[in-house]
Structure formats: C-alpha cells, structure tokens
Amino acid sequence: MKKAILYINQFFGQIGGEDMADFAPEIREGLVGPAMELQKQLGDDVKVTHTIICGDNFMGSRTEEAINTILGFLADKEFDIFFAGPAFRAGRYGVACGHIGKAVKEKFNVPVITSMNDENPGVEMFRKDLYVFKGGASAAAMRKDIGSMVPFAKKLLNGEELFPADEEGYYGRGVRHQVWLNPPVNATDRVIDMLLKKVHGEPFVSELPIPAQDLVPIAEPVKDLSKAKIAIVTTGGIVPVDNPDRIQSASATRWGKYDVTGMDNLEGGVFKTVHAGFDPAAADADPDVIVPLDALRAYEKEGKIGSVHKYFYSTVGTGTTQGEAARMGREIVKDLAEQGVDAVILTST
Numbered sequence: 001m002k003k004a005i006l007y008i009n010q011f012f013g014q015i016g017g018e019d020m021a022d023f024a025p026e027i028r029e030g031l032v033g034p035a036m037e038l039q040k041q042l043g044d045d046v047k048v049t050h051t052i053i054c055g056d057n058f059m060g061s062r063t064e065e066a067i068n069t070i071l072g073f074l075a076d077k078e079f080d081i082f083f084a085g086p087a088f089r090a091g092r093y094g095v096a097c098g099h100i101g102k103a104v105k106e107k108f109n110v111p112v113i114t115s116m117n118d119e120n121p122g123v124e125m126f127r128k129d130l131y132v133f134k135g136g137a138s139a140a141a142m143r144k145d146i147g148s149m150v151p152f153a154k155k156l157l158n159g160e161e162l163f164p165a166d167e168e169g170y171y172g173r174g175v176r177h178q179v180w181l182n183p184p185v186n187a188t189d190r191v192i193d194m195l196l197k198k199v200h201g202e203p204f205v206s207e208l209p210i211p212a213q214d215l216v217p218i219a220e221p222v223k224d225l226s227k228a229k230i231a232i233v234t235t236g237g238i239v240p241v242d243n244p245d246r247i248q249s250a251s252a253t254r255w256g257k258y259d260v261t262g263m264d265n266l267e268g269g270v271f272k273t274v275h276a277g278f279d280p281a282a283a284d285a286d287p288d289v290i291v292p293l294d295a296l297r298a299y300e301k302e303g304k305i306g307s308v309h310k311y312f313y314s315t316v317g318t319g320t321t322q323g324e325a326a327r328m329g330r331e332i333v334k335d336l337a338e339q340g341v342d343a344v345i346l347t348s349t
Helices: 034-042 056-061 063-074 091-108 121-126 139-158 187-199 281-285 293-302 322-338
Strands: 002-009 026-029 046-054 081-084 112-116 131-134 229-234 238-240 256-259 271-273 307-314 343-347
Touching: 002 034, 002 091, 034 046, 034 139, 046 056, 046 063, 046 091, 046 139, 056 063, 056 091, 063 091, 081 091, 081 139, 091 112, 091 121, 112 121, 112 139, 121 131, 131 139, 229 293, 229 322, 238 256, 238 307, 271 281, 293 307, 307 322
Parallel strands: 002 046, 002 081, 081 112, 112 131, 229 307, 229 343
Antiparallel strands: 026 046, 238 271, 256 307
C-alpha cells in the first residue's frame, strides 16, 4: 500500500485562528482536519499516515527553522507522496505550502501536490517547483479541490500516462516534453492549421503559449521637485496605534490614509506597524524607518521639494493577492490624483 503525508496550517489543524498563527510545527499520527477528506477520496490504495501542522506566521517568520523541523519529522517516515493544503486564496498559507512542499521534494524526491486559487501569491512563487492545482477561493471548495488533486496523485503513484497541465488541472510549470501525436501530424501541418484559424478569426491553441505581461508604463519625470507635492504610500503596515481602519496583518483587503499635518516625524506609541511579515520592534519604536516623514520634512524645509502631502497611505503587502493589491492601488491613485499629488515615495519593509 502506498503512503501519503499531509501538511496543513494551524486553522485547519484545529489548533486555533490568527491567535495561534505562531504555532510551532507538530506531526500527528493519523488524520486531522482535511486529511480525513483526503483519505476518503484516496480510498484503500493509499493511506494518509501522518498530518503535519504549522502556524502560518511561524512558517513565514521562521521559515528555515520550520522547514528543518518538519524535515526532521519526516526523516524516519515512509511515504510515497506529500500533499499540502489546499490553500485556497490564503496568501500566507499558500506560501507556507510552497516552502515546505519544495523542501520535501528536494530532500526526499517524492511527488508533492498542493492546490491554490489563482489569486494566491504562492502560485507564482512555486508553480515551477510543484504540482499546484487550480483551487477555489475559500474553504467552501475544500472537497472539490481535494478531488482535483487525488486522481492525478493516483496516476503519479501508478506510473500512468500524464497529460498536459491544463488537462490535468494544475498550473503550467514551464516544463516542455516531446510527445508523439496519435494519429501523427507533422509540425508543418499543425502550424499552417493554426495560421489559417488565426486568419479566419477562429479559436486555436498555441503549442508555445506566451504568458501575459502586466506592464506599467514608466511615468514622466517630475519637472521641478522644488514645486512638487510628494506623498508617501507604504505596504509596511504603519497605522495609528488603534488601527482605525482594521487593516489586516496579512492578506490585506483594506488600506487607510492618515493625516500628518503639523508633524515633523511619526512617533512610536502614536503609530505602529500591523505587518505580520517582519519583526515589528524597530518600526514600532521609530515608524519613520518605514514612512520617512522626517526626511521629507527636512527636504521640504530646505526647499528641495515643494510640500509633503497632508496624508500618508498604508496597507500590508505580505500575502496580499495580486487582485486585491491592484484594486487598492487603483483606489489610492484616484485619491492621490484628486488631491493634486505630483509624485509618490513608495516604501515597503
């Protein structure tokens, strides 16, 4: 009988929510949470022997330690395949699944399968390293997402013929294979067939798809900085200490703008960071290390810039999906334009 092991986070491991996101790695014999559905769909041919649980923050902030601990758990275990997730649209969870999945594949040379929504940053980070199946947006898709992974897992374990990524249901890894068509059609006939379809406006599928590029035109330079209004926008999570906009510490869907009229710098105890992706001590003690209001005020007094915009804008970048980031960016730009801002200093962590 083939054996499998599943990795999940603290929430699906029934440890707790965000308050337990720093939960250290743990391995349990048998089935926990999603492992039960995975076992049900795998049937009698494959046994899920262990479930590994780790907090998303622990994996995100102490990645090397988490990976080494989990690899240690697995050192004396027999397993033929490793599953992670599904991670849906949860950014930190997806990245965690990717980190441990890649490490397990490299260390033990076994197939690794996970599932993520296309908005999950883990897709672009790890699609070339793992089989990342196309998943739903939330845990409501759990059964369906596991159902997408299982047939492919069985094909891998049984040594059956594998089809292209789109047919199997996972994101393309950029791996090209030579295949023999049945019936055979030579390249000349195939390319002419595609050309004719293109000329006649008919649908066709390229054998070498080119990924779409989201290119942003470079802005024109500011003609005279001494007359320009400059704003600060940050993904470093600097907010007033009460976090009035309830910006999430990761996988953010909210942003805020905060008035700095009359302030020469941002004071610790008045402002802080809510960002979960780095040690907040330095930023909490001196928020200017993320939002450099003090430096811009100095330039303003020296006449190097015309003025500092009365607001700075803030959100959190870690785990935030491309879709949410683009939406927030458009909303912030609209506000900046309405306020007559000429240029932006964009800071991160």
